[in-house]
Amino acid sequence: MLVMVLIFYLIPLVMTVYLSFTSMKNWNVKYLFDLVGFYNYHRLFYMFQHDPSFKAIVLTTIVFILITLVVNVFGGLGLALGTFFLSDIVGSKFRLLWLLPRIAPIAVYSLVWYYFFHETSIGTLNSILMELGIIHQPIPWGQIIPWGAWSVIIFVNGLVGVSFGMIVFTSALNQIPKELVIAARVDGASAWTISKRILIPLLKWHLLYVLTWQFLSLLTTYCHLFLLVEWNLVNRDYGTTLALYVYNTAFLGGELDQGLAAAVILSVIGVSGGFLTLKLLGFEKMMKRPRGDV
Amino acid sequence: MVRIRLENITKEFGDFKALDGIDLEIEEGEFMALLGPSGSGKSTLLYIIAGIYKPTKGRIYFDDGDVTDLPPKDRNVGLVFQNWALYPHMSVFENITFPLELRKVAKGEIRRKVAEVTEMLKIENLLDRYPWQLSGGQQQRVAIARALVKEPDVLLLDEPLSNLDALLRIEVRAELKRLQKKLGITAVYVTHDQAEALAMADRIAVIKDGRLLQVGTPEEIYERPRHKFVGGFIGNPPMNFLNGFADRGILRIGKSTIPLPKEYESVRGEVIVGFRPHDVEIGEGIEGEVYSVEHLGREQIVTVSVEGEMVKVIVPGDRRFEFGDKVRLKPKKIVLFDKKTETAI
Amino acid sequence: MRDIETKSRKSELLIILTIVIASVPMILAFSLLVLSSFSEEMVTNLKSFRPTLENWINLFQGKMAITGSIRVNIFEITLNTLIVALGVAGLVTIVSTLAGYALSRMDFRGRKHVMIALLVLHAFPGVALIVGVYLLYKLTLPQDPDLMRFYSFFYVILARGALEIPMSVWLMKGFFDAIPWEFEWSGIIDGASRITVWRKIMLPLVKPGILAVALFAFIAGWQDIIYVRTFLIDQTLATFIESNIESEFSHMPLIAAAGTLYLLPTIVFFLIAQRILLQGYSGGLKG
Ligand SMILES: Nc1ncnc2c1ncn2[C@@H]1O[C@H](COP(=O)(O)OP(=O)(O)O)[C@@H](O)[C@H]1O
Numbered sequence: 001m002l003v004m005v006l007i008f009y010l011i012p013l014v015m016t017v018y019l020s021f022t023s024m025k026n027w028n029v030k031y032l033f034d035l036v037g038f039y040n041y042h043r044l045f046y047m048f049q050h051d052p053s054f055k056a057i058v059l060t061t062i063v064f065i066l067i068t069l070v071v072n073v074f075g076g077l078g079l080a081l082g083t084f085f086l087s088d089i090v091g092s093k094f095r096l097l098w099l100l101p102r103i104a105p106i107a108v109y110s111l112v113w114y115y116f117f118h119e120t121s122i123g124t125l126n127s128i129l130m131e132l133g134i135i136h137q138p139i140p141w142g143q144i145i146p147w148g149a150w151s152v153i154i155f156v157n158g159l160v161g162v163s164f165g166m167i168v169f170t171s172a173l174n175q176i177p178k179e180l181v182i183a184a185r186v187d188g189a190s191a192w193t194i195s196k197r198i199l200i201p202l203l204k205w206h207l208l209y210v211l212t213w214q215f216l217s218l219l220t221t222y223c224h225l226f227l228l229v230e231w232n233l234v235n236r237d238y239g240t241t242l243a244l245y246v247y248n249t250a251f252l253g254g255e256l257d258q259g260l261a262a263a264v265i266l267s268v269i270g271v272s273g274g275f276l277t278l279k280l281l282g283f284e285k286m287m288k289r290p291r292g293d294v
Numbered sequence: 295m296v297r298i299r300l301e302n303i304t305k306e307f308g309d310f311k312a313l314d315g316i317d318l319e320i321e322e323g324e325f326m327a328l329l330g331p332s333g334s335g336k337s338t339l340l341y342i343i344a345g346i347y348k349p350t351k352g353r354i355y356f357d358d359g360d361v362t363d364l365p366p367k368d369r370n371v372g373l374v375f376q377n378w379a380l381y382p383h384m385s386v387f388e389n390i391t392f393p394l395e396l397r398k399v400a401k402g403e404i405r406r407k408v409a410e411v412t413e414m415l416k417i418e419n420l421l422d423r424y425p426w427q428l429s430g431g432q433q434q435r436v437a438i439a440r441a442l443v444k445e446p447d448v449l450l451l452d453e454p455l456s457n458l459d460a461l462l463r464i465e466v467r468a469e470l471k472r473l474q475k476k477l478g479i480t481a482v483y484v485t486h487d488q489a490e491a492l493a494m495a496d497r498i499a500v501i502k503d504g505r506l507l508q509v510g511t512p513e514e515i516y517e518r519p520r521h522k523f524v525g526g527f528i529g530n531p532p533m534n535f536l537n538g539f540a541d542r543g544i545l546r547i548g549k550s551t552i553p554l555p556k557e558y559e560s561v562r563g564e565v566i567v568g569f570r571p572h573d574v575e576i577g578e579g580i581e582g583e584v585y586s587v588e589h590l591g592r593e594q595i596v597t598v599s600v601e602g603e604m605v606k607v608i609v610p611g612d613r614r615f616e617f618g619d620k621v622r623l624k625p626k627k628i629v630l631f632d633k634k635t636e637t638a639i
Numbered sequence: 640m641r642d643i644e645t646k647s648r649k650s651e652l653l654i655i656l657t658i659v660i661a662s663v664p665m666i667l668a669f670s671l672l673v674l675s676s677f678s679e680e681m682v683t684n685l686k687s688f689r690p691t692l693e694n695w696i697n698l699f700q701g702k703m704a705i706t707g708s709i710r711v712n713i714f715e716i717t718l719n720t721l722i723v724a725l726g727v728a729g730l731v732t733i734v735s736t737l738a739g740y741a742l743s744r745m746d747f748r749g750r751k752h753v754m755i756a757l758l759v760l761h762a763f764p765g766v767a768l769i770v771g772v773y774l775l776y777k778l779t780l781p782q783d784p785d786l787m788r789f790y791s792f793f794y795v796i797l798a799r800g801a802l803e804i805p806m807s808v809w810l811m812k813g814f815f816d817a818i819p820w821e822f823e824w825s826g827i828i829d830g831a832s833r834i835t836v837w838r839k840i841m842l843p844l845v846k847p848g849i850l851a852v853a854l855f856a857f858i859a860g861w862q863d864i865i866y867v868r869t870f871l872i873d874q875t876l877a878t879f880i881e882s883n884i885e886s887e888f889s890h891m892p893l894i895a896a897a898g899t900l901y902l903l904p905t906i907v908f909f910l911i912a913q914r915i916l917l918q919g920y921s922g923g924l925k926g
Pocket residue numbers: 307310312330331332333334335336337338339641
C-alpha cells in the first residue's frame with residue numbers, strides 16, 4: 001500500500017507542483033527543465049482579470065459550489081428526515097433510489113440528462129414544456145448563459161451529492177434513541193416540529209461534517225461536467241469549473257502549465273479543507289491504539 | 295382523572311403474539327402495577343394504553359370514551375420511559391416546558407406550571423442544567439416533571455426506577471407513591487421487580503407471555519396466587535412447590551403425608567402443593583434432608599431436599615442446622631395447583 | 640423508523656408524495672433511456688414508442704449506423720470494462736484488507752500518520768494527481784504496441800484503484816475494529832500463528848466487510864470514465880458512449896441500448912445488494 005501511495009499520490013503530487021513552475025506544454029518533455037518561477041501563477045491571476053473565459057470559469061466554480069452545496073446538504077437532510085418518518089421498508093427503498101445517481105455509470109448518468117435537457121425537441125424538458133404550451137420553440141437550456149448552464153450543472157451534480165448527506169444523516173438519526181421521538185409524539189409534536197426542535201439540533205455536528213466534506217468533493221469533482229461540456233450540452237465557459245479546467249488544459253490541449261498552477265491552488269484548498277474536517281471529526285477519538293503487545 | 299378499561303387486547307408483531315386477549319380495568323386514581331418477567335409484553339401493553347401502538351384486536355376506553363384509535367396527544371397521558379428520554383440538547387427547563395409549548399400554553403401560565411411541578415419534585419434549582427449534568431435520580435425526577443407538567447389524566451411509567459441504584463430505588467419508590475396519591479392521578483406502572491410492585495401498587499396485574507395471569511391487591515397476589523407462575527414469581531425467596539397426590543383430605547408427598555385444610559378436602563388426584571418459605575414450621579410433616587444454610591442475621595434460609603426437590607424455609611436464626619440433618623417440614627398455609635394447567639384449585 | 644401507530648397517515652402520505660415528486664425527473668429520465676433502447680426512435684420526447692429489438696440486435700452485431708459499415712465489437716468493449724472493474728475490485732480488496740488489518744490490530748510506528756494521511760489523501764483533488772500520474776505513465780509506457788495495450792490496462796487499474804484505496808482502508812479498518820480482540824487472543828493462546836489466526840478467524844468474520852469493499856470498488860471501476868479515457872488505449876462502454884454521442888452517423892436509440900447495457904450491473908446490484916449499498920457507504924463515510 002505504501003508503494004501505491006508513493007506512486008500514485010506523492011510522486012504525482014511533487015511532479016504537479018514542480019511542473020507548475022515550468023513552461024510545460026503538450027506533455028512535451030523538452031519543457032521539463034524550463035523553469036519559469038511563479039510566471040504561471042501570475043498569468044493565472046492576469047487571466048482572471050482580463051480573460052472573460054477564465055473569469056467565467058472562476059465565477060462558475062464559485063456559484064456552482066455554493067448552490068450545489070446547499071442543494072446537497074439540505075436535499076440530503078430532507079431525504080434523511082423524510083424517510084426517517086416512513087416505515088423502514090418504504091424509507092430504505094427511497095434511499096436506495098437516491099443512491100442511483102452515485103452508483104450509475106457516469107457516462108450513463110450524464111447521457112440520461114443529456115437527453116433530458118437536449119436543445120432540440122428530442123429533449124424531455126423541451127417536449128414537456130412545448131406540450132403544455134409554455135414554450136413554442138425548443139430552448140437550448142445549457143447554452144443560456146449564465147443561469148441556464150449553471151442550472152443544468154447544478155441540477156445534475158446536485159442529485160449526485162444528495163446521497164452522501166442522506167446516508168450520513170440517516171445513520172446519525174438511527175443512533176438517536178427512538179424514545180426521544182416517541183416522547184415528543186406523546187406530547188403532540190408533528191414530524192415537522194420533531195425535526196426542527198429535536199432531530200436537527202442533535203445533527204449539528206453531522207451537518208458541519210457533511211458541509212465541509214461535500215465542499216471538498218464539489219471543489220474537485222469534474223467527471224459529470226466533463227461529459228456535459230464535451231457533448232456541448234452546456235456552455236463551455238459557464239459549464240466549466242476549475243477542476244475541469246485543469247483536466248481540459250492537461251488532456252484536451254491547452255495551456256498545461258497554467259492548468260498545473262490552478263491544480264496546485266486547488267490542492268492547497270483541498271488539503272487545508274481535509275485537515276479542517278479532521279479537526280471537526282475529533283480525530284483523536286478515532287485513533288484508539290490497538291490493545292495488547294502482539 | 296379517568297378509569298381505564300381494556301377489552302380483549304391482542305397485539306401481534308408479524309407472526310408473534312406479544313399480547314393475547316387482555317381484559318383489565320384500572321380504577322380512577324388507582325396505582326396499577328403491570329408485573330412480569332422481561333419480554334412478557336408489559337411495555338407493549340403500556341404503549342397501547344398510551345396510544346403508541348394500536349392493538350391488533352380489542353378496544354380501550356378512558357371512562358366511557360373509546361380511545362382505541364386516538365393518537366397519544368388526544369388521550370392526555372403522561373409517559374415516563376425506562377431511559378427517561380430527556381432531550382439532551384435542552385436544559386431541564388426547556389425539557390419540562392416542551393409539552394406545554396406544543397400545546398401553545400401562554401408564557402406566564404407555563405412559568406406558573408413549571409414552578410408548581412418543580413417545587414413538588416424538588417428540582418427548582420436544576421432548571422438551567424442540562425441532562426448530562428444531572429445524577430440518575432435527578433434525571434428521573436425531571437422525566438416525571440415533564441410527564442406531569444401537562445396535568446395528564448393518566449400517568450404511565452415504564453420501569454422508571456430500573457436505572458437507579460438499589461438504595462436510591464427504595465427511597466424513590468416511597469416518594470413516587472406519595473406523589474401519586476397526593477395528585478390522585480390514575481397511574482400504570484410497569485416493572486419486572488416484584489418487590490417494587492408489592493410496595494407501591496394498589497393492585498398488581500401479573501403478565502406472562504402476553505397473557506394476564508392474575509389481577510389483585512398485593513396481599514391477594516402474595517397469599518393466594520391463582521397460578522403456579524405467580525407464586526413462583528412473587529416473594530423473595532419465592533413460593534416452594536412439591537408434587538403430591540391428594541386423596542380424602544390427605545396429601546401424600548413421597549413417603550410423607552400431611553393433612554389438607556378444609557377447602558381442599560374434596561380434591562383428589564395429582565397436584566402441586568405450594569407454600570411460602572415463611573409459612574413453614576419445622577417439626578411434624580414432610581420428610582427432608584438439610585441441603586444448605588444461609589444466615590441472614592435474625593433469620594436463616596434453610597434449603598431442604600425433599601424427594602430430590604429443593605424447598606426453602608425461613609426459620610429463626612437461633613436453631614442450628616447441619617448439612618445432612620433429617621428434618622420434617624409442616625407448611626402452615628398451602629395452595630394447591632392443578633398438575634396439568636398449573637392453575638390454583 | 641417505527642413511529643406511533645395511531646397517528647393519521649396523512650403526514651406520511653405527504654412525505655411520500657414530496658419525495659416521489661422530487662424523484663420524478665430522475666425516474667423519468669432513466670426510464671426514458673431504457674425505453675428508448677427498445678424503440679425505433681428516441682422516446683425522450685414522450686411520443687411515438689414503437690417497440691423494436693433492432694437496436695439491441697444491431698448493438699450486439701456491432702452495426703453502429705443503420706446504413707454504412709462502421710463496425711465495433713461490443714463484446715470486447717464490455718469485456719474491457721469488466722476487466723477494469725474487476726481489476727480495481729481485486730486490487731482494492733486485497734490492499735485494503737491487509738492494510739485495514741494492520742491499522743486495526745498492529746501498533747507500529749507511524750500508524751497515526753498513515754491514518755491521517757489516508758484521510759487527507761481522500762480529500763485530495765484527483766485532478767491535481769492525474770496530471771502527475773499521466774506524466775509518469777508517459778515516461779514508463781513501453782514501445783511495443785501489444786505490451787502497450789497490456790500496460791495501459793495495468794496502469795489504469797492501479798491508478799483508479801489507488802484513488803479508492805484510502806476510503807476502503809478506513810472502511811476495512813472499521814470492520815476489523817468491530818471484531819472483539821478475544822477471538823484473536825483465544826486463537827493465539829491455542830497456539831495458532833498470527834497468519835493462521837488471520838486466515839482462519841479474522842477473514843471469515845470480516846467477510847461482509849470484504850464484500851462491501853469489493854462491491855464499491857467494482858462500482859467505482861465500472862462507472863469510471865476519466866481514468867479510462869485518459870490512460871486506456873482500448874475502448875470501454877464509457878468511452879464508447881462518450882465518443883459516439885455527437886458523431887453524425889450514430890443512431891441515438893442504439894446509444895441508448897449501449898447505455899442500458901452499461902447500466903445493467905448497477906440494476907443488478909440494486910436488486911441483490913441493497914443492504915450492503917445502504918450500510919456500506921455509511922460505514923465508510925463515518926470513518
Ligand atoms: N416493535 C416490536 N416488533 C416486534 N416485536 C416486538 C416489538 N416490541 C416488542 N416486541 C416483542 O414483544 C414481546 C414483549 O415485549 P415488551 O412489551 O417490550 O416486553 P417487556 O416490556 O415485558 O419486557 C417481546 O418478545 C418483544 O421481543
